[in-house]
Amino acid sequence: MLGEKELIKLFPDFEGLIQPSGIDLPLEDVFVQKSAGSLIDNEKNLPELEKLEGPIYTLKAKTAYSVTVAPKVKIPKGYSMLYRPRSTLNRSFISVHTAVGDPGFYGTLQFMVYNYGEFDYQIKKGERIAQAVVFKVSGSGEYNGSYQESE
Numbered sequence: 133m134l135g136e137k138e139l140i141k142l143f144p145d146f147e148g149l150i151q152p153s154g155i156d157l158p159l160e161d162v163f164v165q166k167s168a169g170s171l172i173d174n175e176k177n178l179p180e181l182e183k184l185e186g187p188i189y190t191l192k193a194k195t196a197y198s199v200t201v202a203p204k205v206k207i208p209k210g211y212s213m214l215y216r217p218r219s220t221l222n223r224s225f226i227s228v229h230t231a232v233g234d235p236g237f238y239g240t241l242q243f244m245v246y247n248y249g250e251f252d253y254q255i256k257k258g259e260r261i262a263q264a265v266v267f268k269v270s271g272s273g274e275y276n277g278s279y280q281e282s283e
């Protein structure tokens with residue numbers, strides 16, 4: 133796992149968000165699901181999303197949201213990221229579901245947030261919701277999947 137001094141060199145766009153062993157990720161946009169989706173024979177049909185109005189979002193009890201974080205991230209070749217939720221959210225019955233960031237990925241990270249609680253939860257755009265932890269990957273390839281954006 134990479135520490136602060138290495139992270140500052142590799143992720144200059146994240147100045148001010150670098151932590152001793154990771155990078156804080158602030159909430160950008162929040163979306164609700166508007167249609168069905170499917171994954172059949174590796175063919176992705178993503179649900180349509182509707183963007184909610186911020187900057188303060190109300191996450192309803194027992195409801196799922198798709199969220200983005202800012203800024204866009206460029207993962208250098210030879211490195212990978214795992215995204216872990218902010219513990220304050222766990223303590224508040226809010227979970228942030230995440231996957232793996234691949235070497236070479238460039239684009240906007242999208243996570244799923246679920247309010248497991250019995251009550252609404254309010255959160256403002258810009259609040260830190262997760263932390264990226266970065267690992268060196270030996271012998272890695274490079275991501276070139278459907279979520280890759282051009283720089």
Ligand SMILES: O=c1ccn([C@H]2C[C@H](O)[C@@H](COP(=O)(O)OP(=O)(O)OP(=O)(O)O)O2)c(=O)[nH]1
Binds near residue numbers: 234237242276277279
């Ligand atoms: O929680 C996450 C984790 C990763 N990513 C980004 C970075 C990652 O490199 C990219 C693709 O992730 P993954 O490989 O898990 O997605 P996939 O469904 O396998 O996409 P593809 O079929 O395009 O490889 O999405 C997110 O937006 N959210």
